[in-house]
Amino acid sequence: MNENTVPLIETRNLKKYFKVKKGLLHAVDDITIKIHRGKTIGVVGESGCGKSTLGRAILRLIEPTSGDVLFDGKSIISYNKSKMREMRRNMQIIFQDPYSSIDPRKTVAEIIADFMFIHKTYKTKKEIWNKTAELMDTVGLAQRLANAYPHELDGGRRQRIGVARALSLNPQFIVCDEPVSALDVSIQAQILNLLMDLQEQYKLTYMFVTHNLSVVKHISDEIIVMYLGQCIEQAPVDELFSHPQHPYTKALLAAIPEPDISSRNKRVEIIKGELTSPVNPSPGCRFAKRCNYVFEQCTREDPPLINLGEEHYCACFLHKNESSRLG
Amino acid sequence: MRTDEKILRIRDLCVDYRTDLETVHAVNGISFDLEKGETLGIVGETGAGKTTTALSILRLLPERTGKVINGSIEFMGENLLEAPEEKMRDIRGEKIAMIFQDPMTSLNPVLSVGEQIAEVLVLHAFKDKKKDEIDARTDEVLRLVGIQPERKKDYPHQFSGGMKQRVVIAMALACEPDILIADEPTTALDVTIQAQVLAMIRELKERLGTSMIMITHDLGIVAQTCDKVGVMYAGELIETGVLEDIFTGSSHHPYTTGLFGSIPNLKTKTDRLSPIGGLMPDPTNLPKGCKFSPRCPRCMDVCLSTQPKDAIQGTHTIKCHLFKDLKA
Numbered sequence: 008m009n010e011n012t013v014p015l016i017e018t019r020n021l022k023k024y025f026k027v028k029k030g031l032l033h034a035v036d037d038i039t040i041k042i043h044r045g046k047t048i049g050v051v052g053e054s055g056c057g058k059s060t061l062g063r064a065i066l067r068l069i070e071p072t073s074g075d076v077l078f079d080g081k082s083i084i085s086y087n088k089s090k091m092r093e094m095r096r097n098m099q100i101i102f103q104d105p106y107s108s109i110d111p112r113k114t115v116a117e118i119i120a121d122f123m124f125i126h127k128t129y130k131t132k133k134e135i136w137n138k139t140a141e142l143m144d145t146v147g148l149a150q151r152l153a154n155a156y157p158h159e160l161d162g163g164r165r166q167r168i169g170v171a172r173a174l175s176l177n178p179q180f181i182v183c184d185e186p187v188s189a190l191d192v193s194i195q196a197q198i199l200n201l202l203m204d205l206q207e208q209y210k211l212t213y214m215f216v217t218h219n220l221s222v223v224k225h226i227s228d229e230i231i232v233m234y235l236g237q238c239i240e241q242a243p244v245d246e247l248f249s250h251p252q253h254p255y256t257k258a259l260l261a262a263i264p265e266p267d268i269s270s271r272n273k274r275v276e277i278i279k280g281e282l283t284s285p286v287n288p289s290p291g292c293r294f295a296k297r298c299n300y301v302f303e304q305c306t307r308e309d310p311p312l313i314n315l316g317e318e319h320y321c322a323c324f325l326h327k328n329e330s331s332r333l334g
Numbered sequence: 335m336r337t338d339e340k341i342l343r344i345r346d347l348c349v350d351y352r353t354d355l356e357t358v359h360a361v362n363g364i365s366f367d368l369e370k371g372e373t374l375g376i377v378g379e380t381g382a383g384k385t386t387t388a389l390s391i392l393r394l395l396p397e398r399t400g401k402v403i404n405g406s407i408e409f410m411g412e413n414l415l416e417a418p419e420e421k422m423r424d425i426r427g428e429k430i431a432m433i434f435q436d437p438m439t440s441l442n443p444v445l446s447v448g449e450q451i452a453e454v455l456v457l458h459a460f461k462d463k464k465k466d467e468i469d470a471r472t473d474e475v476l477r478l479v480g481i482q483p484e485r486k487k488d489y490p491h492q493f494s495g496g497m498k499q500r501v502v503i504a505m506a507l508a509c510e511p512d513i514l515i516a517d518e519p520t521t522a523l524d525v526t527i528q529a530q531v532l533a534m535i536r537e538l539k540e541r542l543g544t545s546m547i548m549i550t551h552d553l554g555i556v557a558q559t560c561d562k563v564g565v566m567y568a569g570e571l572i573e574t575g576v577l578e579d580i581f582t583g584s585s586h587h588p589y590t591t592g593l594f595g596s597i598p599n600l601k602t603k604t605d606r607l608s609p610i611g612g613l614m615p616d617p618t619n620l621p622k623g624c625k626f627s628p629r630c631p632r633c634m635d636v637c638l639s640t641q642p643k644d645a646i647q648g649t650h651t652i653k654c655h656l657f658k659d660l661k662a
Contacts, residue, residue, distance in 0.1 A: 053524040053525065053526065053527075054524055161613060163613070191379040191380050191551065192379065192551065192593060192596045192597055193379060193592060193593065193596045193609050193610040194609075194613075195596065195609075196595070196596035196597075196598075196607040196608070196609030196610075197609045197611075199598070199607055200606055200607055200609065203606070218524065218525070220525070220600065221597065221598040221599065221600050222598055224598060224600060225598035225604070225607070248600065258526060259525060259526060260600075261529075262525045262526045262528065262529035263525055263554060263600065264528075264529075264532065264552065264554030264555045264557065264558040264559075265554050265557060265558070265600060265601075266553035266554045266556070266557050266581070266594070266597060266599075267557055267581065267601070268557050268577050268578065268581045268582065270557075270558075271557060271558055277526070277529050277530055277533055278526050279530075281494055281496055281497075281527065282524075
């Protein structure tokens with residue numbers, strides 16, 4: 008893309024290790040990404056691959072073990088608590104579960120206004136309540152619900168509260184952590200449309216964390232595939248879906264049951280086994296144990312993330328350079 | 335594998351949940367047949383009545399609140415709703431088995447998986463058999479679902495989610511039931527594990543000739559595993575047909591159209607999804623007339639006052655005023 012402009016969010020060799028009884032759990036292992044203004048980056052992977060931890064580490068809701076996070080070219084990793092709180096006006100998060108992420112004892116309006124009171128964005132209370140009403144309109148919540156409590160609302164409306172709250176400080180960057188996974192398909196589509204409209208309206212930058220590949224394809228410009236804490240493949244959305252290169256990405260795409268009966272009796276390659284433990288991982292490719300193409304080198308050294316051209320990066324020894332990109 | 339033998343016949347089934355405060359109309363007059371060796375997919379959103387239907391078949395509705403108020407469920411010619419409890423106990427697990435959605439909560443945490451599988455056998459087909467025969471059969475079904483028999487002494491917490499679901503499937507298949515009811519069997523699993531489990535269910539079903547009811551909200555799973563489909567909305571089957579009717583047919587219930595418009599497609603790129611506006615109606619206070627009318631983009635006057643009847647077009651039925659019977 009435009010290499011010269013400064014990306015809004017950049018991570019450099021970001022790592023997050025958790026200390027557990029048996030050793031170190033490598034939740035996020037050496038992730039370097041750039042997210043450009045107004046774009047959506049999708050992060051996909053199965054449960055336990057570190058995608059949510061990555062989102063939280065970028066916002067420093069979880070303190071990274073090492074590495075750097077840059078916002079608009081400036082490192083935010085050394086910011087102290089109060090300076091970081093100031094920063095969070097610019098970077099917000101929408102959580103997966105609209106049931107546990109909002110305070111059940113506050114009314115809808117109070118929840119949405121909460122952050123504005125904390126950050127004192129407006130001088131008078133009246134201005135804050137006016138902004139709250141405006142936000143409710145933006146996300147499609149009827150004004151009559153202002154004094155309702157969350158338990159009176161369904162999942163879709165609750166998720167709209169989460170969206171309104173995230174928008175209340177006029178952020179530039181929002182981490183959407185599985186925002187539609189808990190919702191039914193017809194409601195899911197409503198929320199996805201809302202998020203896309205808001206992005207256009209406010210020029211928002213999203214990091215969209217999900218395990219649902221069809222959702223991520225719909226909303227993202229670029230996709231990162233994670234496996235056990237590492238980025239194993241990264242490419243623009245159409246490129247990734249039309250020419251997946253890493254054996255794991257291929258298997259992941261093949262595993263989705265498509266709502267199309269013509270593909271019914273197509274024999275797909277199903278990968279064996281399950282996610283190995285992220286605690287003290289052995290050297291070599293993390294996917295080696297499940298991979299159908301594994302060879303000796305894979306269990307000896309870590310495959311580096313190589314540029315295959317077309318802004319397509321892949322960490323697999325099957326691909327040595329640009330010429331090995333399979334059409 | 336398909337024959338014209340109807341193994342399960344449900345007519346006009348109505349189920350209510352009654353409490354002192356309100357009555358929830360969960361299932362409102364559904365009818366369908368299941369033939370031997372066939373897989374019926376029931377799709378719908380949360381609260382459509384899918385699970386209630388499954389529980390009614392096994393007579394496992396919550397005792398105090400759940401009431402079947404009308405209809406019949408015939409299994410091999412016998413009305414299960416009138417069967418004595420003892421008879422039901424023979425049927426459950428042996429003739430009709432169920433796989434529940436959440437493998438984390440449907441296993442007993444204090445019994446080893448081997449003991450749990452053996453329990454089904456001791457209660458049913460292997461009642462009078464010796465211990466080593468039961469052991470042998472336990473090993474056999476574990477092998478069938480791809481678990482090494484050595485692991486039968488392990489407890490559920492020692493298994494991963496996908497492996498637990500395999501154990502649940504092993505329990506369901508231990509007595510080689512005639513009907514297998516799978517209630518969202520893969521919703522709690524990751525996609526690669528889901529693919530493994532679905533492939534296994536499909537293969538076992540074909541090998542054993544089991545009829546199956548697959549309850550899911552995922553149209554992809556239906557397309558890949560089922561022969562017939564029923565779309566449920568607010569306790570009614572609003573559209574039924576063979577796979578081709580639902581996925582490639584030209585006429586559809588507006589709700590089915592909405593459901594397909596809501597899912598992002600992996601193959602084609604669309605800028606916007608076309609969701610269904612509004613929400614599912616409150617099951618304690620269902621709209622008069624067509625239950626989908628408040629959300630329907632093609633709603634007419636007649637829809638608000640009269641309940642639509644099934645318009646039958648060959649194998650395809652649609653419960654909507656837009657369509658007329660075409661006796662093909």
